[in-house]
Amino acid sequence: MARSNDEVAALFQEYADLISITGGDAFKARVYEKAARAIGGHPADVSTLDAKGLQQIPGVGKSIAEKVVEYVNSGSVSAVEQLRAKIPAGVRRLTAIPMLGPKKALTLYEELGVSSIDELVDAIHAERLRDLKGFGPKTEENILHGIGLLRSAEDRVQLDVAMGLAEDIVAELSRVNGCRRCAYAGSLRRVRETVGDIDILTAAEDSGPLMRAFTELPYVMEVIAQGRTKTSIRTTKGLAVDLRVVPPDSWGAALQYFTGSKAHNIRTRELAVHQGLKLSEYGLFDVESGEKTVSETEEEVYARLGLPWIPPTLREDRGEIEAGLRDELPDLVEEADIRGDLHTHTDLTDGLAPLEDMVAAAAGRGYAYYAITDHGPDLSMQRMTDERMLAQREDVRRLDGAYGTRGKRAKRGGMRLLHGVELNIGPEGDVDWPDDFLAGFDLCVASVHSHFNQGREEMTRRIVRACENPYVNIIGHPTTRLIGKRPAVDADLDAVFAACARTGTALEINAHPDRLDLSDEHILRAKRYGVRFAVDSDAHAALHLAYMRYGVATAQRGWLTKDDVINTWPEARLRRFLDKGRAKGRNKGRARSRDTGRAKRHSTA
DNA sequence: GCCGTTTTCGGCCCGACTGTTTTCAGTCG
Numbered sequence: 001m002a003r004s005n006d007e008v009a010a011l012f013q014e015y016a017d018l019i020s021i022t023g024g025d026a027f028k029a030r031v032y033e034k035a036a037r038a039i040g041g042h043p044a045d046v047s048t049l050d051a052k053g054l055q056q057i058p059g060v061g062k063s064i065a066e067k068v069v070e071y072v073n074s075g076s077v078s079a080v081e082q083l084r085a086k087i088p089a090g091v092r093r094l095t096a097i098p099m100l101g102p103k104k105a106l107t108l109y110e111e112l113g114v115s116s117i118d119e120l121v122d123a124i125h126a127e128r129l130r131d132l133k134g135f136g137p138k139t140e141e142n143i144l145h146g147i148g149l150l151r152s153a154e155d156r157v158q159l160d161v162a163m164g165l166a167e168d169i170v171a172e173l174s175r176v177n178g179c180r181r182c183a184y185a186g187s188l189r190r191v192r193e194t195v196g197d198i199d200i201l202t203a204a205e206d207s208g209p210l211m212r213a214f215t216e217l218p219y220v221m222e223v224i225a226q227g228r229t230k231t232s233i234r235t236t237k238g239l240a241v242d243l244r245v246v247p248p249d250s251w252g253a254a255l256q257y258f259t260g261s262k263a264h265n266i267r268t269r270e271l272a273v274h275q276g277l278k279l280s281e282y283g284l285f286d287v288e289s290g291e292k293t294v295s296e297t298e299e300e301v302y303a304r305l306g307l308p309w310i311p312p313t314l315r316e317d318r319g320e321i322e323a324g325l326r327d328e329l330p331d332l333v334e335e336a337d338i339r340g341d342l343h344t345h346t347d348l349t350d351g352l353a354p355l356e357d358m359v360a361a362a363a364g365r366g367y368a369y370y371a372i373t374d375h376g377p378d379l380s381m382q383r384m385t386d387e388r389m390l391a392q393r394e395d396v397r398r399l400d401g402a403y404g405t406r407g408k409r410a411k412r413g414g415m416r417l418l419h420g421v422e423l424n425i426g427p428e429g430d431v432d433w434p435d436d437f438l439a440g441f442d443l444c445v446a447s448v449h450s451h452f453n454q455g456r457e458e459m460t461r462r463i464v465r466a467c468e469n470p471y472v473n474i475i476g477h478p479t480t481r482l483i484g485k486r487p488a489v490d491a492d493l494d495a496v497f498a499a500c501a502r503t504g505t506a507l508e509i510n511a512h513p514d515r516l517d518l519s520d521e522h523i524l525r526a527k528r529y530g531v532r533f534a535v536d537s538d539a540h541a542a543l544h545l546a547y548m549r550y551g552v553a554t555a556q557r558g559w560l561t562k563d564d565v566i567n568t569w570p571e572a573r574l575r576r577f578l579d580k581g582r583a584k585g586r587n588k589g590r591a592r593s594r595d596t597g598r599a600k601r602h603s604t605a
Numbered sequence: 606g607c608c609g610t611t612t613t614c615g616g617c618c619c620g621a622c623t624g625t626t627t628t629c630a631g632t633c634g
Binding site: 026453 | 606607608616617618619620621622623624625626630631632633634
């Protein structure tokens with residue numbers, strides 16, 4: 001279930017949107033936006049805080065604290081309700097279209113009475129926008145394109161949303177009497193980047209109590225279908241969830257079947273047929289005798305087919321069957337292998353938490369090392385200066401080794417801190433600082449944050465040039481896509497991958513569920529070039545550090561092993577990688593043989 | 606509506622791009 005913090009954050013974000021749409025004070029709207037973000041990222045549950053405690057959250061003052069209390073007590077906030085009454089919900093929905101903000105949405109509503117995306121499409125086709133001031137043919141085109149993008153993501157929800165709900169349902173149903181086993185299956189178990197509906201599988205002799213408990217969950221809006229083996233519901237947020245109950249001795253076959261993917265299942269069933277067997281959700285059967293051979297665990301099912309157990313993240317028929325038959329499945333990287341996070345922010349730029357809170361939270365995850373990478377000055381809205389960055393470095397050095405001195409890290413002297421930066425890759429591939437300043441950082445992430453519409457050649461040259469910078473270690477969120485919101489930039493990724501491999505630059509797998517960038521398919525492609533990867537949370541709040549799991553799952557979907565991922569490496573090996581070709585920059589031309597030796601070790605290490 | 610090394614008022618992230626204009630408004634990151 002969503003935390004109260006998330007509900008309150010969503011409410012304030014809506015309030016901010018409504019203020020903007022109704023032409024209210026833009027500064028006030030921004031304050032609510034900021035408060036929404038701060039509350040969403042706040043570690044303590046706001047429903048447990050009083051007004052005074054709430055005001056300790058940065059950006060929350062008296063008025064907002066009162067509204068939080070009002071929401072916790074009554075389930076609504078009258079100020080928000082008043083604005084809701086003025087503007088149909090569909091008008092706010094219009095602002096989800098890229099290129100269409102609050103001003104244009106209000107114009108469309110007031111001038112044309114447009115209050116939904118469908119009505120907007122009709123209005124465009126009827127050429128009714130042509131007479132509006134500020135709307136030209138190009139705007140029409142952009143709006144239609146934006147609607148297409150939005151709709152393509154509409155029926156699917158993001159990974160973290162689906163995962164939160166699924167884990168909650170599994171926890172609830174596991175408590176029901178007679179429930180022998182319970183797990184989520186489907187695309188969620190394969191950890192695809194978006195999820196269409198959630199499949200929950202349970203094993204029990206009697207399905208009745210489970211079906212009842214399922215339909216009585218508090219967030220069930222509608223029971224779509226209810227039977228003895230399968231019940232389907234829709235949640236208040238519009239997400240469809242199927243529950244299937246199978247006999248305990250069919251658990252393995254059912255889990256295998258409902259995990260999919262469809263393509264993977266077709267291949268496994270083919271394998272069965274070739275061996276005179278039949279595979280279904282009830283088990284693996286001998287065709288001639290009709291006798292069931294195995295079904296209780298997935299391992300048994302795969303073993304009987306001549307396969308090792310195949311991790312769900314690989315089950316896409318992308319070669320896992322062949323690799324399994326040859327016993328050459330990769331030893332996939334796991335979350336426990338991750339020794340540190342190499343891309344994180346603090347409140348020095350756009351993060352929410354102070355440095356020390358982030359460091360403490362990272363140490364709590366058991367990391368051996370941790371990098372702080374706030375934005376450089378080229379993202380001018382972040383107001384970074386040399387002085388501020390150097391002052392942060394002092395703080396980082398002071399905290400180096402100070403956390404993580406208990407538990408398993410104790411004897412190794414605490415968590416090591418790396419002072420880094422997230423540089424901005426400018427339109428020409430240049431970054432925020434000259435070499436001599438960059439040399440002071442332990443590592444540099446470099447990412448594209450603007451000029452997304454450059455042509456393919458320019459964009460490729462831009463990113464490749466960043467790779468060639470001897471101080472750039474990681475290309476952050478390499479395609480800059482936002483799932484369902486913004487397409488990937490147009491670049492020749494093969495050229496980028498080759499440049500990364502050649503220069504010793506890692507590609508990020510940004511674990512934020514909005515991004516998951518690189519995606520699994522790009523990872524598979526990049527790996528062939530011998531590229532290294534960094535799985536990073538890009539955390540802007542302590543809670544975001546936990547996004548790591550989605551990044552690791554995406555890495556698994558890209559068939560990565562521990563060795564492919566630089567932040568699973570011991571610190572010394574990582575630091576050698578981060579040194580890149582810097583020595584070359586320091587002594588131009590000198591010590592060439594030593595450096596090529598080093599480069600060689602990197603590419604094969 | 607929040608906040609304070611410009612503290613109880615008066616600022617508030619700011620520069621750039623895009624499409625529409627003919628000097629600028631809206632949107633974005």
